[in-house]
Amino acid sequence: MPNDSTLDILKDALATLGAGFSDLPPHAETADPATLAAVLQEVAVRLQDNYPYFHPLYAGQMLKPPHPVARLAYQLALYVNPNNHALDGGRASSQMEKEAVAQLAAMFGWTTFLGHLTSGGTMANLEALWVAGRLAPGKVVLASSQAHYTHSRISAVLGLPFEAVPVDRFGRMDMAALEARLERGDIGCVVATLGTTATGSVDPLPQILALRERYGFRLHTDAAYGGYFGLAANLGPEARAAFERIGDVDSLVIDPHKHGLQPYGCGCVLFSDPSVGRFYKHDSPYTYFSSTELHLGEISLECSRAGAAAVALWATQRLLPPVPGGEFAGMLAQCRSAALALYERLAADPRFLVGFAPELDIVVWGVRDMSARAVFEEAARRGLHLALAELPGAFFGLEGETRVSCLRSVQMKPEHADLEWQETLWRLLSEATDAVASPSGHPPG
Numbered sequence: 001m002p003n004d005s006t007l008d009i010l011k012d013a014l015a016t017l018g019a020g021f022s023d024l025p026p027h028a029e030t031a032d033p034a035t036l037a038a039v040l041q042e043v044a045v046r047l048q049d050n051y052p053y054f055h056p057l058y059a060g061q062m063l064k065p066p067h068p069v070a071r072l073a074y075q076l077a078l079y080v081n082p083n084n085h086a087l088d089g090g091r092a093s094s095q096m097e098k099e100a101v102a103q104l105a106a107m108f109g110w111t112t113f114l115g116h117l118t119s120g121g122t123m124a125n126l127e128a129l130w131v132a133g134r135l136a137p138g139k140v141v142l143a144s145s146q147a148h149y150t151h152s153r154i155s156a157v158l159g160l161p162f163e164a165v166p167v168d169r170f171g172r173m174d175m176a177a178l179e180a181r182l183e184r185g186d187i188g189c190v191v192a193t194l195g196t197t198a199t200g201s202v203d204p205l206p207q208i209l210a211l212r213e214r215y216g217f218r219l220h221t222d223a224a225y226g227g228y229f230g231l232a233a234n235l236g237p238e239a240r241a242a243f244e245r246i247g248d249v250d251s252l253v254i255d256p257h258k259h260g261l262q263p264y265g266c267g268c269v270l271f272s273d274p275s276v277g278r279f280y281k282h283d284s285p286y287t288y289f290s291s292t293e294l295h296l297g298e299i300s301l302e303c304s305r306a307g308a309a310a311v312a313l314w315a316t317q318r319l320l321p322p323v324p325g326g327e328f329a330g331m332l333a334q335c336r337s338a339a340l341a342l343y344e345r346l347a348a349d350p351r352f353l354v355g356f357a358p359e360l361d362i363v364v365w366g367v368r369d370m371s372a373r374a375v376f377e378e379a380a381r382r383g384l385h386l387a388l389a390e391l392p393g394a395f396f397g398l399e400g401e402t403r404v405s406c407l408r409s410v411q412m413k414p415e416h417a418d419l420e421w422q423e424t425l426w427r428l429l430s431e432a433t434d435a436v437a438s439p440s441g442h443p444p445g
């Protein structure tokens with residue numbers, strides 16, 4: 001949570017920012033401090049109605065607190081409130097966006113590319129599928145049945161037919177099913193998910209690339225959640241092989257507001273071929289044309305975009321560059337270790353039902369002879385916040401078309417790799433499970 005020492009850093013930086021505008025005649029803020037304080041107190045009370053997303057005991061959905069440097073840089077930028085739709089809307093923040101995006105592209109091995117930040121992964125995927133549709137009008141978009149639900153909706157918005165490809169028992173796109181569909185033809189774009197939202201499964205990118213050689217389609221990679229894991233040194237062999245080929249795709253999406261320590265909303269879309277910028281060409285009477293350089297607003301479907309988001313990302317990457325072997329890379333590896341540790345404990349405990357080991361940092365498990373929802377609620381009562389998911393029984397080695405109601409935990413907080421926190425999480429989960437098994441309070445058995 002914010003504290004006095006970080007607010008002092010903000011004050012000092014604000015003084016430096018202000019010095020750059022010291023030749024302006026003075027102008028006062030008009031709001032009355034007493035009224036401001038009263039409203040802010042009201043806001044603080046309203047905001048108490050939240051799960052503790054910033055705390056290690058919140059281990060449910062994909063929620064990670066922004067890094068303090070991102071929070072401070074974002075706040076500092078708000079005093080200027082730049083708009084990155086055009087260079088004149090925010091000269092410094094547009095330049096910082098270009099630098100930050102180039103660092104992300106470099107993470108995938110790209111030095112020549114086209115890309116920009118977006119309000120999130122959905123908008124970024126929409127831009128990528130929009131370009132795919134412009135290149136192959138009317139052709140089918142394929143993604144796995146575990147791909148993010150927005151792909152079918154985005155395709156509908158774009159007027160492109162969408163079809164789902166079944167997954168295997170690891171939650172990865174089934175290669176035989178993909179090939180069978182490719183043989184029937186009419187495919188414009190295949191979306192490979194590197195890190196599915198439900199289970200963190202990584203589609204087999206090397207095999208999909210081999211199929212692209214044979215069938216010729218556009219390959220988009222949705223790495224909104226998983227994109228940073230290429231930096232982790234402890235991936236399994238299949239996930240490692242997929243991330244090693246990520247630079248060979250046509251477009252990709254990564255969400256700095258998921259694993260990149262950014263506040264909402266910060267997504268990013270990247271294209272390997274910069275010439276797709278031609279599709280964005282527009283002729284707006286409102287755009288400023290003081291520069292001959294390509295405006296970010298000319299390569300983005302959105303017009304106004306928060307310059308503050310670019311500033312926060314730039315500052316974070318300045319402190320924690322997204323490079324192999326660095327501190328940030330170590331944080332990703334810790335998330336996967338935390339997930340593996342939880343998985344191993346679950347697998348060794350007869351109360352729980354597990355399937356495949358986590359490829360990234362998401363763990364899903366069933367509870368034998370008990371309602372997952374009841375355990376979820378008991379855990380929440382004890383301060384441990386998990387998530388729920390409905391998943392195919394095949395993920396848990398069950399035959400047929402069954403579905404399993406599971407618990408789900410994204411182990412993305414730095415503390416989740418800490419042995420003491422792991423112990424606390426496990427104790428709370430264990431107590432909650434026993435309480436459901438034996439509501440009277442007596443231990444089961």
Ligand SMILES: *Cc1c(COP(=O)(O)O)cnc(C)c1O
Pocket residue numbers: 119120121122123125148150193195196197222223224225226255267
């Ligand atoms: C979160 C997510 C999205 C959607 O991104 P938003 O930033 O929530 O719009 C898309 N794809 C995957 C794989 C995701 O995990």
